[in-house]
Amino acid sequence: MAANLLPWARRALGAYFGNPIALRDYRTQLRGVKALVLWGTYLFFLILIAVLFYLSILSSGSQVSIAFVQSELHTFYQRLMWLLGGTVAMITPAFTAASVVAERQHGSFDLLFSTPLRLKDFLVGRMLSSYRYTWMLLILSLPVTAVGVMLGGATWVDVIYAYLLLSVIGLFYSAVGLLISTLTAKPVSAVIWTYAVVGIIVLVTFIYYQVAYFGPAFFGGPSITNEFPLQGAFSTFGVVEVAPTHSLLFGTEVPNLILVCVVVLLLVKLLVLGAASALSPYASPETKSLRVHGLIYVAAAALVIGYGTTNGTVGASAFAGGFGPAAFSPGTPFSDIWLGIDIMLVTGAVLALLFIPRITCHGRDAERRSRPDGIFNSRRAFLGTPSGALPYLLLLVITAGAGAAAGLAWAARGQPDLLPLGLAVVATRVYWAAGCLVFAWSLGRLASVWTSKVGVARALHLVILIGLLVLPIPMLSLLSVAGPDLWNVHPLYVHGSAGTAPLLWGTALLFVGVVVAAATRGNERSRPVRLEERG
C-alpha cells in the first residue's frame, strides 16, 4: 500500500513542482526589457489612480471628525481593492485564454503530445505559468495597499484575507480562460469568448454579491451579522466585505474564505478536467473522470440545496428571507421558496447549454469520439460518444434528484409529515428536468442530421437552444405586465409553479423530444459509418 502511494504522490506532485511547461515558461516569461516596461507601466498607473482616489477623498468633505476621517480612509482602502479586483478580472483570464490555442497555432502541440507528457501536466503547467502573472499583479500592488494600511483604513489581516480571495477568484478566471482556450481554434476567438464568459461571470457574481449584501434589508432578514450567503462571495468586487464573514453550512458557521477556496479549487479541477477531456481522444480516462466528477458535484450541490431550502440554514435561503422547516408546509407559496435558487438554476442551465451541444452532436467528419454511434447506449455514458449523451444527461438529473431528496430527508428528520410533500416536489422537478434535457438533446440530433460537420452542428444546436430560451422573454414580459403572470410557461421558470405545471411541461417536452429523436434515426441507418470497437 505504502509502496504504491509514494510513486502516486510523486506523480501527483510532479504536476505542480518541476512541471516541464511551467519551468520552461518561467525561464522565458520575465526575460528582457519588455517585461520590465510592462510591469513598470502597471505599477505607475496603479500609483497614479491611488493618488487620484486619495485626493478626491481629501477634497470631498469639510467636516473634520475622527469618525469621518476613519470612514473616508476605509473608503480609500475599499476603492483600492475594487481597482485590484477589476484588474484581476480584466487581466488574469487573458493570459490563459491565449495559452493553449497559441500553442496549437504555433504548431508545438504535436511536439508536446508526441512526448509522454500527460495532458494534466500540460494544462496545469499552462495554468501555473499564467497564474504567476496574477500573483505578480497582486504582489506589485502591495506597496500601494500598504499605504492604505498605514493610513489606518484597514489592518494587515484584512489585506491578507482580501488578497487571498482575489487570488483564488483569479485562479477561477484562469481556469475558465484555459477551458475556452482548448475549445477554440484561433487566439482571437479564444480571447473574445473568454472575455464574454468572464464578463458574464463578473456580472452574475456581482449581482449575487449585491443581493446578498443588501438582500437581508429587503427581505427583512437579520440585519447586521457576520453571516453572508456563499453564492454572493465570489465577486472580485466584494472581497473587502466578504473576507470577515461566514456561511451557515448544515447549521455550522464556516468562514467564507475557506468555503470560497474549497469551492473554487473544486471548480478549477472540473474546468481543467473539461479542458483535458476536450483535448483527449476516444475513450480517454480524462473524459470518464470528467463525467464522474460531474455526477459527484451535482449530487453534492443538490444535497446542500435540498438541505438548505428545507432547513433555511444555507445561504441560498437568505434571498427569500429566513424560512425554517415550514418551507414545505402546504401554505407556503412555492415561488418564495425557489426565488433564491432561481439565479443558481439559471446559471446551471446556462452552463448546461454550453455543455449539451458538445456531448450530443455528432458528425461524420469528426474524430471517433464524435462520430454517430447510435441514439441511446447506456454503456457508453462515460465513454463520451454521442450515443452516451442522453444516458449521461438522465443520470445527471437522477443524481441531482437523489442528492436533493437526501438533503431534504436529512433536514426534515424528526418531522415526518414534511417529507412526502418535499419528495413530491423533488420528483416532479426531476421529471420536468428530464423532459427539458430530452428535448434539448433531440434538437442536437436534429442539428447533426442537417449537416455532416460536427462543429457546425454544435454551433447550430447552441443557437437553437439559446434562441428558444431568450426569444419568448420579451413577449412573456409584455403579456405578464398587461394581464396574468405568464412566466410559468417558460421552461426555466416552470419549476417555481405549484401543482401540475411541471408534470405537464415535462410530459410535453419529453414527447416532442422522443418524436424528434425518433425522426433522426434514419440518418444513421442510411449512411452507416464503420466504427470498430477497440480490442
Place this chain on the structure above:
Amino acid sequence: MLEVQNLHKTFGDLTAVNNLSFSLKPGDVFGFIGPNGAGKTTTIRMLATLLEPTAGNARLNGVDILSDPMEVRRRIGYMPDFFGLYDDTKVWEYLDFFAAAYQIGKKQRPEIIDSVLELTDLTTKRESFVQTLSRGMQQRLCLARCLVHDPTLLLLDEPASGLDPRARAELKELIAELGRMNKIVIVSSHILPELADFCNTIGIIERGALLAFGPVKDIMKQVQPTRVIRIRVLDGVARALELLQAAEHVKSAEPGEDNVIRVQFTGEVEHQADLLEKMVRDGVRVVDFREEEIDLEDVFLRITTGAVH
C-alpha cells in the same frame, strides 16, 4: 521492430491512408516517398500516436500504438514538417524542456544535452537563442530534441525541405549515423533522389496506398528489369556491335556518338563481368564499361503514374 498492419485513415469521405502494411527492423533507414497529399504526414502522425487510425494498428517492439500510446511515445522521436521552436528560448533550455517532458531526471539532463549537441554539431550554440540559428541549425536542433530520450524509432517528416545543399548533406550524414546506431528511422520526402543514397529501404506511396516497398535495388529492378550498360571503345564500333548482339543476355545494342554503345542488359552482375571479359579477349579495345545510373526521378514517375490509371 516496427510492424504496421492495415493502417487506414479516412477524413470524412476522403481516404488519406489506405491499408498500409510494412515492417522495419533496427538499423533500417526507410525512405517514405510520395507526392504532396499522398498521405505521408498522416501515416507518420498515426505512428506518432497523434492521430487515431480509422482502422488497423502498428506495434513498436510489441507495444501497441492504440492500447499503450504513452509507452510508444517514450520510444519514438517525432520531427514534424515544421519547426515548432519557441522564441526567447536558449538552445539548452529548449532541449532541457523536452528532456523534462520525457521524464528524464534533472541530474541526468545536462549530460544528455551535451551529448546530443555534440552529435548534431551544435555544441558551440549551447547558449544561443533558437531564433538566431540558421535554418539548417534549427533543423538539427529539432533532430537533437528527438534524440534526448534515446528513441527506438525516429519519425522525420520532410526533414530536408527548405535546406540548402550543404545543410542537406550534413543532415543526410546525421540520419545515416542514426541508422548505424541501430535505430529505426523513417524519413519522408516527395523527392526520391533525395533519399535513395542513404536509405536502405524505400516505400512509395500515392493516394494513401503503398505502391512499392523494399530495398532500393529491388524496387529499381522491379521498375526496370533491364539495366543499361554504357560501353566506349577506342575503335572498331561495328565489330563490337556484332559481338554484343550475338552475346547472351543482351537485349539490344545501339551505337551512339563518340564510339559509345548503349546495351540493354538483362543478366546479373556475373554475366556483366563475363561480357567484358569476352569483349577484351576478342580484341575489342574497351575504354569505358559501366552501368548507367538509373534516373530515380524517372523511376518515381513510372511507379506513381501507374496508380492514376
